[in-house]
Amino acid sequence: MENLRSENYHQGAAMEGVKFAPEMANTNRRALSDIKNIIGGPHQHLAVSKRGLSEKPVAAVNAKDQAGFVGHRPVTRKFAATLANQPTTAHLAPIGSERQKRNADTAFHTCADMESTKMADDDIPQPMLSEMNEAMSCELKEIEMEDIEEAAPDIDSCDAGNSLAVVEYVDEIYRFYRRTEGSSCVPTNYMSSQTDINEKMRGILIDWLIEVHYKLELLEETLFLTVNIIDRFLALENVVRKKLQLVGVTAMLLACKYEEVSVPVVEDLILICDRAYTRADILEMERRIVNTLKFNMSVPTPYCFMRRFLKAAQAEKKLELLSFFMIELSLVEYEMLKFCPSMLAASAIYTAQCTINGFKSWNKCCELHTKYSEEQLMDCSRMMVELHQRAGHGKLTGVHRKYSTFRYGCAAKSEPATFLLDARA
Incomplete structure (x- = not known):
């Protein structure tokens, strides 16, 4: 990869105040050289139910059960009708496997349990049951209302035919x-x-x-990842x-x-640093x-x-350029x-x-997609306005000069939104 020379590097337009080494012809880049000369001295278990999994051997309905006792419980008329509809031992095929035995046992006891539950419910007065059902219904409705979030407007329908937009799972990506x-x-x-x-x-x-x-005319994402790597390191x-x-x-x-x-290539970076x-x-x-960061370059x-x-x-182009200037x-x-x-x-776009x-502007669509309200963005936005005010002054004016060119729409020359500072509580 080091043998590849960036075409962007040779096509880049020179910026004011930037000087490269003599080997780089037709440029006037100023090498950073020695930071020390610019800055002075150092700055000071869940429970598991086992019901229905009994290994007790079970046969078909025995004579005692048919006589009216199932699981030591009296047989009601409804349960008797249920048993009458079940095939008797005379009509059942021989149970040949242990799994079939367990299945038969489970089905039999399930019927008994259902009847027992019905009998228990019959003992509860009807007014009490209706009150319990009503209370449970209200509680479920409250839980459902808490879980419902206002759906964000669809902003991807225009890219439905663009496979690179991955509209099918773009929301999952951003979540x-x-x-x-x-x-x-x-x-x-x-x-x-740091010492x-x-x-x-x-x-x-x-x-x-x-x-x-x-x-060097590099991609915008390269700059953001560069700064992130520096800070994490x-x-x-x-x-x-x-x-x-x-x-x-x-x-x-x-x-x-x-x-x-x-x-x-590495040689280009050596020249940029004035050797x-x-x-x-x-x-x-x-x-x-890369060893310090454990090779983790995939960060948002x-x-x-x-x-x-x-x-x-x-956003139109003007808003896009001004937003990138802010950030x-x-x-x-x-x-x-x-x-x-x-x-x-979100704060850069809002600012x-x-x-x-010339006035506060943050619609519902922006709020739902960014998950930030106008009030939540205000502190960060005010700081950006202050940075905008002093961007052209002092020693660190690289961003201001970059966004003062026609290539970047002279975004830096916009009047700062000082009314956001006036609204400070």
């Missing part, structure tokens, strides 16, 4: 994503266990990787400052191998990451939910790790809708 999205989350304070890096360094790394991702392994960039490019290489058709690392360094870090990222939720919102801003911020992937995706419409 599975919701159940397992916790596996892609990391502790919100994991950086406190030589901090959240600011993480932000610088991801901001730079977003520019590299744009330059850093939450488990202590990394020194000079190896942080190596973790970033190696995570992108792994994400490309998982998501892309054409993967950048700060060797081929052996990248391959060794790759082995370290915010991108998984973005596509489904955008479909529920019947990529969240990728850079360490503070946003406290929100699960589905919450980030984008509010930004475009």
Whole structure:
């Protein structure tokens, strides 16, 4: 795979402020070089009924039973009629196997038990029985009402003829994503266990990787998986400052191998890093990451939910680009790790809708498909509005520059939905 050169890499448009090594002609990418020079010092048993399974040998109805005693109980007229309709021993074929004996015994005692139950019911006054039945009926109705959920509108009928849309079980797929999205989350304070890096360094790394991702024209899902791999690895392994960039490019290489058709070769990544690392360094870090993560690359990222939720919102291109702008801003911020992937995706779409419409906008279809109400999204959405406000300022402006281009609809130039901040309780 390393012998394949990415066609996307050679066709990528250069971005402002990005500089590659001299070997990469016609580009002006700025290598991240040494993070240490940008940031200062380190930041401080169930019960089982055995009824009917008796191994007691049973013969046909004996003379004592026919005389009026079955199981030591008096025979009623109804039960006598039942026995009369049963074949007698004279008409029964010989029972040749133990299984047939047990079956005959079970059938016989079942009739006796039914009659006994009927007799017990006959002893209960009718008003009491009606009250019991009515109470049980009301209780069952209450349970049924609790189990009934409002059905979400069908948004897949338009793709009924598209085999890639898998409309037959797309709902099951997303229910599975919701159940397992916790596996892609990391502790919100994991950086406190790191001794030589901090959240600011993480932000610088991801901001730079977003520019590299744009330059190489990789798939959107590759970027989200890259960031997820970085966070899950850093939450488990202590990394020194000079190896942080190596973790970033190696995570992108792994994400490309998982998501892309054409993967950048290791030599490309060496040039991107301004030859700060060797081929052996990248391959060794790759082995370290996959072993730490136990080769688990199949985790739900915010991108998984973005596509489904955008479909529920019947999003046009403008809403789609603005939603991705919001969520990529969240990728850079360490503070946003406290929100699960589905919450980030739903909040990004909600914030984008509010930004475009100029008022709160969250319809019933979006709520039913995302499983989030407007109130549940408000905290995350307000944080995204604040990120939008300061996106073009400071040192970490890679996402803002990317979404200020015509290719991305100049989404970053939209006016932030500040009225959501004004509505803060």
